[in-house]
Amino acid sequence: AATPPAPDLAVNAKQWTDKQLFWILQHGVKYTGMPAWAVQDRQDEVRRMVAFVRRLPGMTPAQYDALVAEANPGADLATCTGCHGTDGRGRGAPDIPVLGGQDPAYLLAALQGYADGSRSSAVMQQVAMRMQPEAMRDAARRFAAMPGLGAAPAGDAAAARIVTQGLPRLQLPACASCHAPGKPYPVLAGQRPAYIAQRLRHWRGDETVVDARKSHATMPVIARRIPEEMIDPLARYLTGDAVGRGK
Template sequence: MMQCLRRCLLLALTLALLLLLVGGLLVWSGWYNVSAVTQHWPPVFKLMEYAMRQSVRHHARPIEAPALNAVMASAGARHYERYCLQCHGAPGRAPDTAGLSMQPVPGPLSAAAHKWQARELYWIISNGIKMTGMPAWQAHLDERERWELVAYLQAMPQQPPQPALSGAQEETAPALPPGDIERGRVALTQYACQSCHRIPGVVGPATDVGPRLDSMASQAYVAGTLVNTAQQLARWILHPKRYKPNGAMPELGVTPQDAADMSAYLRSVDQSSTP
């Protein structure tokens, strides 16, 4: 019995040392690509997301949330406009360019109240998240201002999307170039599409803010308004507000080539590969 136990311990120790050696070699070699254009492997992303969620839940437990009200939410909307919009966007409003291309992508906060409790949102706002680009605001916003932001995040799902600017529908639809499937997959990550949609072949959070973008080629219409062709899908990606002025899909400043590439990719994938 003791001999069997010793063998098991020796085997476990050997495996642990091998894993440590392999991990050390991977880090030393620089083989793992940290480019923001190349996404994490799905298992790596899921592990990081799970670890982050568990850490926030653990550290936020002692926090007691005050009563939040509409007055606080109104004040929080002003804080959001100043401090959060550039990275996270809002219903009908795109993030700034830097926010679109960050990896991991800043999540859409319109769904934050469904994923996090009030105390957890307060902890995230106060402390930030390491190696995500999310800063800690406790040195820049006082306690009440941070709770006002939480109140606004809880009210955001009921906020109507930002409508299109007047005259946005007057532009002439551009002639679109041919699309490239692989470029389209990369372009989807650089415009943060996976922050709102589940897309086959694109690593992102388990979000249901927007519809799943699988089986696009088999759908009769794009966004319920355009006959589904590669050109029409690309035109929707270019100017969603032209076709749905009050929709939640924002204008992202997509170039015609990127729109054509994204259309080509979305029409090439099927539902079976959706995570």
């Protein structure tokens, strides 16, 4: 009762530019019940929410339901399938990862990481932190059992060298040293190239910020060592998408 009532976004959001909406969604609004975005380093998630708010005024209830939900009768994965689909393939969205065919131990570790904040995503955090341990294990088993990953690598020779040999002159290790069968890391073959490229660019961070101020976790360091012009060819090669299939 101490905060003003929430505005009708279908009306109120029209007052703001995209830049203003982005700032409001990322930082929240003081003296109201609207908090800042839960994970500040995921500006990609904030941009998606800006796009959603922009679309909201003209959206019908049927369009809203089609956008945020996918029916999954008889299963308890409705929250997951709204984005990842009942087949684990991400409902065709280029920025949603394919989960079908991943190792169940990896998927479980990812959910646990989102729940405790060690993995960065405000969207996934809100889902995972509400899941009981058995529900996490069940979701990991179900998605891992779905088909979806395993395409053979395909692409140019330069990308192949990075995957198999790395770039010693840039201290870039071979992708296959971790992302290979039997390794405790995510399967990339069959993943969407747009998703891989997006994640690599996210890990690289803002080009105007010096490396010393960026994350020194494994993947951010590796991503910064990949030449920018090789990110898209590398993503296509890793995912087995030689001609842009599945973008």
